[in-house]
Amino acid sequence: MKSASVRWILISAAIVLNGLPWLQSAHRGPRHSPSFALSAQPPPTDRAPVFSEGLIDPESTSPMSHVASLCELADGRLAAVWYAGSREGARDVAIFFATQDVASSTWSKPRAILTPALVARDLNRRIRKVGNPVIFSNAAGKLFLLYVTINLGGWSCSSLNLTTSSDAGLSWGPSRRLTLSPFFNLSELVRNRPVPMADGGWVVPIYHELAGKFPELLWLRETAAGLSATKTRITGGRSAFQPTLAPLTTNAAVVFLRDCSPRKRVSVARTADAGRSWLLPEALELPNPDSGLASVRLSDGRVLLAFNDSPAGRSNLRLAVSDDDGRTWKRLATLAEEPGAEFSYPFLLQTRDGRVHLVYTWKRKGIKHVAFNAAWLDTRPSTPSR
Amino acid sequence: MSHWMFIELLSIVCPWLVLLRGFQFLAGRFRPQWRGWGRLSLLGLVAGGLLAVPAQGMPIAGWVRGLNANFSIPFTGLIAAAVWEEEFRRKLFSAGDWTAGWAFGAVAGLALYPLALGWGRFDPYEWGWSFSPLFVVSAALSVILLWKQNRFGLLLLLAILAYSLRLLESANYWDYLVDPVYCVVSMVAILWRLRLSSFLSLT
Numbered sequence: 001m002k003s004a005s006v007r008w009i010l011i012s013a014a015i016v017l018n019g020l021p022w023l024q025s026a027h028r029g030p031r032h033s034p035s036f037a038l039s040a041q042p043p044p045t046d047r048a049p050v051f052s053e054g055l056i057d058p059e060s061t062s063p064m065s066h067v068a069s070l071c072e073l074a075d076g077r078l079a080a081v082w083y084a085g086s087r088e089g090a091r092d093v094a095i096f097f098a099t100q101d102v103a104s105s106t107w108s109k110p111r112a113i114l115t116p117a118l119v120a121r122d123l124n125r126r127i128r129k130v131g132n133p134v135i136f137s138n139a140a141g142k143l144f145l146l147y148v149t150i151n152l153g154g155w156s157c158s159s160l161n162l163t164t165s166s167d168a169g170l171s172w173g174p175s176r177r178l179t180l181s182p183f184f185n186l187s188e189l190v191r192n193r194p195v196p197m198a199d200g201g202w203v204v205p206i207y208h209e210l211a212g213k214f215p216e217l218l219w220l221r222e223t224a225a226g227l228s229a230t231k232t233r234i235t236g237g238r239s240a241f242q243p244t245l246a247p248l249t250t251n252a253a254v255v256f257l258r259d260c261s262p263r264k265r266v267s268v269a270r271t272a273d274a275g276r277s278w279l280l281p282e283a284l285e286l287p288n289p290d291s292g293l294a295s296v297r298l299s300d301g302r303v304l305l306a307f308n309d310s311p312a313g314r315s316n317l318r319l320a321v322s323d324d325d326g327r328t329w330k331r332l333a334t335l336a337e338e339p340g341a342e343f344s345y346p347f348l349l350q351t352r353d354g355r356v357h358l359v360y361t362w363k364r365k366g367i368k369h370v371a372f373n374a375a376w377l378d379t380r381p382s383t384p385s386r
Numbered sequence: 387m388s389h390w391m392f393i394e395l396l397s398i399v400c401p402w403l404v405l406l407r408g409f410q411f412l413a414g415r416f417r418p419q420w421r422g423w424g425r426l427s428l429l430g431l432v433a434g435g436l437l438a439v440p441a442q443g444m445p446i447a448g449w450v451r452g453l454n455a456n457f458s459i460p461f462t463g464l465i466a467a468a469v470w471e472e473e474f475r476r477k478l479f480s481a482g483d484w485t486a487g488w489a490f491g492a493v494a495g496l497a498l499y500p501l502a503l504g505w506g507r508f509d510p511y512e513w514g515w516s517f518s519p520l521f522v523v524s525a526a527l528s529v530i531l532l533w534k535q536n537r538f539g540l541l542l543l544l545a546i547l548a549y550s551l552r553l554l555e556s557a558n559y560w561d562y563l564v565d566p567v568y569c570v571v572s573m574v575a576i577l578w579r580l581r582l583s584s585f586l587s588l589t
Contacts, residue, residue: 010532010543017546018525021517021559124394126444126452151452177455179556182502182511183566184454212504229557230515236507 034199035274036247039299039352049376050355053335055366056080056098056107064088065096067191068359068367069134072351073168074141076102080359081113081133081145082367088131089154091116095133095147097169100369107369113172119149119161122175126151131158136194136202142166144220146190146204156209160188160218162227180218180231186210188231190218191292192244193349195253197221201228203275205243205255212236215243215257217275234278240267246295246303246326250274254326256295256305257281259288264311266293268326286320286329287311295326296348296356300374305329306346306358317343317360321377330382335370336362343368389552396553398437398447400457403465405433410472426473456554456561460487461568463541479537486531486538488575495569498560514558521546521559 057065068082078100085093094112101108120127129150137143143165148158163175180188187210194204201221208214215234220227234243239261247253251274257267266288267281286307291314293307303326309318316337320329335358336343346360355373362368387395409429413420437447464487467478479487502511513520524546531539542563548554549562556562 007532007535010540011529014528014532014539014543014546015525017543017550018521018528020550021521025517120444120448124451125448125455126442177555179456179554179558179561182498182514182558182560182564185456185556208504210503214504230512232512233507233509236504236509238504 034197034201035250036203036253037196037198038247038250039196046354046373047375049379050371050373051376052105052372053368053370055362056082056359056369057096057110057366060084060110060366062086064090064093064364065366066361066364067132067345068361069191069193069347070349070357070359070369071135071137071143072349073099073137073143075168076352077168078351078357078369079135079137079143079169080107080367080369081135082359083131083133084110088364089129089150091128093129093131095130095145097135099169105371113169114145114147114163114175116149119175122163123149123161123177128152131155132189132191134190134192134194134204138196138200138202141168143169144194144202145172146194146218148189155189157186158189159185160190160206162220162229176227178218178229180206180229181208183210188216188218191242191345192294193296193347194220195245195247197274198250203245205245206231207241207243209241212238213241213260214238215241215255215269217243217245232276234269235281239263240281242292243269244293244295245275246297248297248303248325252325254295254303256284256293256326258290258292259283260290264288264290266305266307284326284329289313292345294346294348294358296350298350298356298374299354304348304356304377306335306348306360308344309334314342314344315339317346319377319380321382328384330384332377332380332382335360336368393553393555394451397451397455397457397555400462400465401447401450402430402433402437403462403469405436406430407465407469407472409433410469414472421473421475426469454565454567456556456565458565458568459545459548459562460490460538460541461565461571463544464568483537484575485579486536487541488572488579490527490538490542491564491568491572492576494560494564495566495572498564499566499569511558511560514560524559524563 062084064087065084070080081097083095095114096110097113098107098110116127127149131148133147135145145163160178161175163172165172179185187208190206192205194202204218206216206218214236217232219230240257242258243255245255253271255269265283266286267283269278269281271278291308295305303322305320308314317335319333320331322329341363344361349357358370438445528542545562549559
C-alpha cells in the first residue's frame with residue numbers, strides 16, 4: 001500500500017469491478033422488462049357441465065397430507081405434488097408425486113420424491129423438514145419443483161429450493177438452494193401457482209413470515225449462465241401474505257392475499273407494469289380466516305377464487321368469480337363444508353382443454369382433486385359478495 | 387474442483403477461521419510462548435478435523451452450512467487478519483483499519499436487515515441483484531479507503547471480486563458485503579471500544 005502505483009492499481013480495480021454489473025446491464029440493452037405470457041387458450045370443447053371430485057390417494061397410509069399443487073404435463077396428463085407424513089413438520093414428512101391418466105382420470109400410486117435425507121445429501125447441509133411443494137412446467141415439458149426446507153425452528157425459518165425433471169417426473173435432478181434473504185437466508189416460502197412470462201421466465205408468488213408477513217415475487221429465468229433467481233417485494237408489513245397471482249393482461253395483474261390481521265378479509269394488490277411496482281393492498285368484502293387462497297384468470301377473462309368463506313375457520317371451501325378484475329365477487333359453489341373439519345390450501349389451474357382443476361387439503365388427511373369446466377360454473381346459482 | 391465444490395469449500399472457511407481463532411486463544415492460555423507456523427498448522431488441522439466430525443450422519447460443517455452458507459468476504463478477511471496477528475504478533479491492520487471494518491459491518495447490517503425483514507415497502511436487498519446505487523456506494527467507499535491506505539478497502543475489493551466470480555452460493559452482492567454474524571460482532575466490537583475508551587478517559 002506504500003507504493004503509489006499499487007494504490008492506483010487497486011483503486012482502478014475497485015472502479016472496474018464495481019462497474020462491471022453496469023457494463024453487463026448496458027450490454028443486455030434496455031432494462032429487462034418482461035410481460036406476462038397470457039396463454040391463447042382455445043374455447044372449452046365440452047359445452048355440457050362437467051364436475052368430478054375425488055381423493056388423489058384414497059389409500060394413503062399417511063396420517064397427514066397437506067399443501068398440494070398441480071401442473072399440466074406436455075402430454076396433457078396432470079402432475080400433483082404435496083407433502084405427507086405422520087404430522088405437519090415431522091421429520092418423516094416427504095414430498096409425494098403422482099400423475100393423472102388422461103383417459104381413465106385415475107391417479108398413479110404416489111411416490112416420495114424428496115425426503116429430508118435426500119435433500120440434505122443434495123444440498124450438503126443439515127435439513128430437518130421439507131414442505132410446500134409447488135410444481136410447474138415450461139413449454140418444452142421440463143418440470144420445475146420449488147419447495148421449502150427447514151433446518152431450525154418452524155415454517156417461518158424456511159428456505160426455498162428448486163429441483164427439475166426432464167422426463168415428466170420419473171427422475172429429478174439434484175436440488176439447488178436459492179438464496180433470497182440476507183438474514184441467514186431465512187423465511188422465504190412458496191405456496192401458489194407460478195405465472196409464465198413472455199421472455200420464457202417465470203414469476204412465482206412467494207412470501208416472508210419471520211419478523212413481518214408480506215408478499216414477494218420470485219423471478220426465475222434460465223440463462224446461458226444457468227438459472228437466474230431474483231426477488232422483489234410486493235409490499236411490506238405484518239398482515240398480508242401468501243399471495244396468489246392472476247395476470248389480467250400482459251402487464252396488469254392482481255394478487256389476492258391471506259390476511260392475518262384482525263380485519264379478517266381477503267386483500268388485493270394491483271400492478272400495471274407486470275409486477276415491477278404495486279399499489280397498496282386493499283381489503284375485499286370476502287372474509288379470510290388467516291388461511292390460504294387460490295386464484296386463476298379463466299380463458300374467458302373471469303377471475304376465479306377458491307377460499308375459506310368465513311372470518312373464523314377453515315370448515316368450508318367456496319368458489320367465487322369476478323367479472324371485473326377482482327373488484328366485485330359472486331359466490332358460485334360450496335365445494336366442501338363440515339363443522340369442525342378443515343378444507344384448506346386450495347390450488348387452482350386451468351388446463352389447455354379449458355378444464356379447471358383444484359386441489360386442496362381435505363381434513364388434513366388427504367388431497368382432494370376437483371375438476372370442472374366453465375359450463376358447470378355457469379350452471380351454479382350466484383350470490384353477490386355483499 | 388468444480389465451481390460448486392469451491393463454493394461449498396469457501397462457505398466453511400469463515401467458521402473454520404473462527405474455530406482456529408478460538409483454539410489460538412485456548413492454546414495461548416496454556417502455552418503462551420508457542421507460536422508460529424507449526425502451531426498454526428496444527429490448530430488449523432484440528433479446526434478442520436472438528437468440522438469434519440460427523441454428528442447424526444452429517445459433518446459439523448454441514449450443520450454450519452445449514453445455518454449460514456454465505457459468510458461475507460470482509461468478515462472472513464477480518465477473522466483471517468485476527469488469526470494472523472495473533473499467531474505472528476505482527477499488525478496486519480491498524481486500529482483505523484479495524485475501526486473501518488467494524489463500522490462497515492454495523493452500518494451495512496443496520497441499513498439492510500430491518501428493511502429486508504419487512505420494515506416498510508422498500509427492500510434494499512433488491513439492490514444487490516444487479517447494478518444499482520449499492521455498487522456506486524461500494525465503489526466510492528473502496529476508492530476512499532484505498533486512497534487513505536486503509537486496508538479494510540482491500541477487503542471491500544475482495545468482496546466485489548468474489549461477487550464478480552460468484553464465489554458464494556448467493557448471487558446477491560449484499561451477501562458478499564455483510565452477514566448477520568458480522569453485523570452483530572461489529573456492533574459488539576464498537577460498543578466494546580466505546581466502553582474501553584470511556585473507561586480510559588475516566589481513569
